[in-house]
Amino acid sequence: MSDGPGLESLVDQTISVITNDGRNIVGILKGFDQATNIILDESHERVYSTKEGVQQLVLGLYIIRGDNISVVGELDEDLDSNLDLKNLRAHPLKPVIH
Amino acid sequence: MLFFSYFKDLVGREVTVELKNDLAIRGTLHSVDQYLNIKLENTRVVDQDKYPHMLSVRNCFIRGSVVRYVQLPPEGVDVELLHDATRREARGG
Amino acid sequence: MAAAEEESAVKEPLDLIRLSLDERIYVKLRSDRELRGKLHAYDQHLNMILGDVEEIVTTVEIDDETYEEIVRTTRRTVPFLFVRGDGVILVSPPLRTA
Numbered sequence: 001m002s003d004g005p006g007l008e009s010l011v012d013q014t015i016s017v018i019t020n021d022g023r024n025i026v027g028i029l030k031g032f033d034q035a036t037n038i039i040l041d042e043s044h045e046r047v048y049s050t051k052e053g054v055q056q057l058v059l060g061l062y063i064i065r066g067d068n069i070s071v072v073g074e075l076d077e078d079l080d081s082n083l084d085l086k087n088l089r090a091h092p093l094k095p096v097i098h
Numbered sequence: 099m100l101f102f103s104y105f106k107d108l109v110g111r112e113v114t115v116e117l118k119n120d121l122a123i124r125g126t127l128h129s130v131d132q133y134l135n136i137k138l139e140n141t142r143v144v145d146q147d148k149y150p151h152m153l154s155v156r157n158c159f160i161r162g163s164v165v166r167y168v169q170l171p172p173e174g175v176d177v178e179l180l181h182d183a184t185r186r187e188a189r190g191g
Numbered sequence: 192m193a194a195a196e197e198e199s200a201v202k203e204p205l206d207l208i209r210l211s212l213d214e215r216i217y218v219k220l221r222s223d224r225e226l227r228g229k230l231h232a233y234d235q236h237l238n239m240i241l242g243d244v245e246e247i248v249t250t251v252e253i254d255d256e257t258y259e260e261i262v263r264t265t266r267r268t269v270p271f272l273f274v275r276g277d278g279v280i281l282v283s284p285p286l287r288t289a
Contacts, residue, residue, distance in 0.1 A: 006159075048150075069161055073152055088150055093149070104232070170272065172271055
């Protein structure tokens, strides 16, 4: 039986994390453990709004506790560079209600 | 163990995972672990206009604890097999 | 005979659910959701697989002008659904008449 979330293949890659409070944090995965705690380097938050385009807030080195993680996505750099974030409008994601 | 085993047999099939934040993600089941954490490949969010937050993500890991539902493909459900496995599990097997 | 007695004995709550296998049950979930469907599998966490499922979601909106509560229900059907047990509030077995 394999232990942990199996994110080995994503180490040193850019990932997009959705947290339980509905935030979207993008950064380079530096490490993780079996509780899905993760270390993100050069991270930034993408803030979604219906009033303006996506704002990017610089966060830097972050450790995110696994209990607060909903989704870890592998960011496809080609797809991402084609996104027009400045003109992308959306409601922020809802928080997870357990 | 019942559902861990069930989802392992479902690897390779298309499923839709609905999360407790109302996001629904469709994709090919790549793997599952004992916490029912799920990895999907070739993912797309069901309502991309409302939820463009994962437009550049094609593979993802979903934490089991945030899953509300998984929509299963009918061809991936063997009712008799499930009944037997459930009775076995209920006996503590 | 002894085996048959063991199969039908109800000593703990989950025994009642075992007797509902292959029967249509009602499930009330968190966040104002209700399900009706045929029970095909369950475990001790009340994770379940239901078939031929109808989901009813109840939402309450406040009218902008009158401030009255508007209760809306949305229905959908799903052929087969895995339901995570941590959202389950109650399970009701089918009504047994006769």
